[in-house]
Amino acid sequence: MPRGKLYVHVVWSTRGREALIGSDWEQRLYACLGQIALENKARVLAVGGMVDHVHILVEYGFAVFLPTLIKQLKGASSHFVNHEICPGYPFAWQSDYYAASVSADDAPRVIEYIRQQKDHHSG
Secondary structure (H helix, E strand, C coil), rough: CCCCEEEEEEEEEHHHCCCCCCCCCCCHHHHHHHHHHHHCEEEEEEEEEEEEEEEEEEECCCCCCCHHHHHHHHEEEEHHHCCCCCCCCCCCCCCCCCEEECCCCCCHHHHHHHHHHHHHHHH
């Protein structure tokens, strides 16, 4: 992992932790999050989750303001679901989120954790 980058594990839930993320379109949602990050000078290294929440590990430089990035990720992805994937579907994210910085050395472990979300929550 290159130096001069910040790594943050971010988690947010659907409105009311409702089961709103469809298994038939979750990969499109994850791809959308990756694209939004790129448009905001960041990169999603891993994304995963369940029907009611999402985990991402994002890499970005010092010029990016994390709250603005997360606002863009949540707002644009919600718009994508409501207008492209499921028009008229009552999809929304909760307003809050969890974010924790991750060292470059710990990033591979966090990537694996995020990719294993379904296994993690099944037992």
